[in-house]
Amino acid sequence: MVTARSLERFLPDEAATTQLGEDLAMAVLPGDVFLLDGDLGAGKSTLARGLIRTLAGDPAHEVPSPTFTLVQSYDTPVAVHHFDLYRLSSSDELEELGFDEAVSSGVALVEWPERAAEAMPDTSLRIAFQHEGDGRRVTITGDGPAFGRIARSLAMRDFLTASGWGEAHRARFIGDASARAYETVTLEGHAPLVLMNSPRMVLGPPVRDGKPYAEIAHTAQTVAAFAAIDKALASGGVTVPGIVAQDLDQGFLLLEHLGEGAFLDPDGKPVAARYAAAAELLAMIHGKHWNNRLEVAPGVVHQVPPFDRDALMIEVDLLLAWYVPAVTGAPASDALRDGYHAAWNAAFDRLADKQYGLVLRDYHSPNIIWRSDRLGHDRLGIVDFQDALIGPVAYDVASLAMDARVTVSPDIERSTVDAYVAARRAAGGFDEAAFREAYAIMAAQRNSKILGIFVRLDRRDGKPQYLRHLPRIRDYLHRSLSHPALAELRDFYRDNRLIEEF
Structure with a gap:
């Protein structure tokens, strides 16, 4: 039998109760059921109301009592269904109220749950209110992922309190493809900040040589990587979020908000001048020497990993692991795998004498803030770089010029790369031919990887929306394989129909 866990909070007044609702709202997911237990007026x-208004993004959102209707539903980003079962005569009536459907599609808040106790899901969390002096003591009891999410959200509130932002309002901001999530926090009289929630990575099963994928690919496992690269970039003249407060053990950072200026135009299309500016910033970054041993805090050091052969290969193998089975209906054969590895190893051998440096790894439109009121490199705010490596710098140029989330025309790709080349040549000591060869190799490597990742997001993670990007990625891969240095690899892809459509 699994033993339920519990945590407590003392709520001195109504504002604290509303804030607890806000903290719960930051952690809920469809399927969560909260059993609200307590006397009238507890x-x-x-x-x-605090939870619903937070999800609605409106502190004045009308939240009527469901006492007479028995249920009120709210079309918020995560749907909420507020049940009051006080007048329920039998748990059989829950079916008429659409309880099961509500739980499957959103979050259920249930007042007077004891009226239908036997019908409540085993995964429910119980939130019990007890009077204590002029306030209330709340005990949250449960187990499983929902309890873990709630506990972490309350730990984030404690982090805000320790940082002097305990009274701040939290709102959902953005998430990414990893376990990281971001919130905006606002406090009267202060500029808004960003709260980064970056739990320690849970490593998957071994996939090669007894190591999990993330270890081979050198994916950042703790928030210390972000903090280290952030401080290094800032000292090198790159506009990144300043760190206001940090808890490296728990994975919380309170960051400067760089604004919400979109790097793309209002229609979501690339702007050539902005891509050129981003390329010139890359040229500046790649022209510097960066230490690979970075101190994050006293006694805490982040060693920037290498973008080595194993990492390069495990990434391109995603095409074999996910894309090939999706296209052919069968796993990649041993012969295909051996030929694929031989072709890629020959391509990677050509990187040996190319320029190496700090590779930010995800340098593309979702991670760049355009600050039109600033000048020079400060117009570009960079917000995602925790997975940075020391490797072939051409990778970042390919990440930008063949932006995975937006269609970059051949003309804008060309002008972006040309802007980078011009800036590097102006700084002196730049081998353009070697760079363009490395650019083709790394563009092919990145786009092969992304074909696998986007299919994986569909097949494993239930995110079919990523499949719409595949035609663009195939086009990028065709472009990169056109370089003469990749003739062998191009022939292998063509002969084995590796970039066929679904």
Whole structure:
């Protein structure tokens, strides 16, 4: 039998109860059920209003009591269904209220759950209110992922309190393809900040030589990597979020908000001048020497990993692992795998004498803030770089000029790369021919990897929206394979129909 866990909070007043609802809202997912237990006037409805208004993004959102209707539903980003079962005569009536459907599609807040206790899911979390002096003591009891999410959200509030931002309002901001998530926090009289939630990575099963994928690919496992690269880039003249407060053990950072200026135009299309500016910033970054041993805090050092052969190969293998089975309906054969590795090893051999340096790894439109009111490199705010490596710098240029989330025309790709080349040549000591060869290799490597990742996001993670990007990525791969240095690799892809459509 699994033993339920519990945590407590003392709520001195109504504002604290509303804030707890806000903290719960930052962690909920469809399927969560909260059983609100307490006497009349204990604060159950206040908590529910705080949660619903936070999800609605409106502190004045109308939240009527469901006492007479028995259920009120809200079309918020995560749907909420607020049940009041006080007038329920039998748990059989839950079916008429659409309880099961509500739980499957959103979050259920249930007041007076004891009226249908036997019908409540085993995964429910119980939130019990007890009077204590002029306030209330709340005990949250449960187990499983939902409890873990709630506990972490409350730990984030404790982090804000320790940082002097305990009274701040939290709002969902953005997430990414990893376990990281971001919130905006606002406090009257202060500029808004960004709260980064970056739990320690859970490593998957071994995939090669007894090591999990993330270890071979050198994916950042803790928030210390972000903090280290952030401080290094800032000292090198790159506009990155300043770190206001940090808890490296728990994986929390309170960051400067660089604004919400979109790097793309209002229609989501690339702007050539902005891509050129981003390329010139890359040229500046790649022209510097960066230490690979970075101190994050006293006694805490981040060693920037190498973009070595094993990492390069495990990434391109994603095409074999996910894309090939999706296209052919069968796993890649041993013969295909051996030929693929031989062709790629020959390509990677050509990188030996190319320029190496700090590779930010995800340098593309979603991670660049355009600050039109600033000048020079400060117009570009860079927000995602924790997976940085020391490797072939051409990778970052390919990441930008063949932006995976937006269609970059051959003309804008060309002008972006030309802007980078011009800036590097102006700084002196730049081998353009060697760079363009490395650019083709790394563009082919990155786009092969992304074909696998986007299929994996569909097949493994239930995110079919990524499949719409595949035609673009195939086009990018065709472009990169056109370089004469990749003739052998191009022939292998063509002969084995590795970039066929679904």
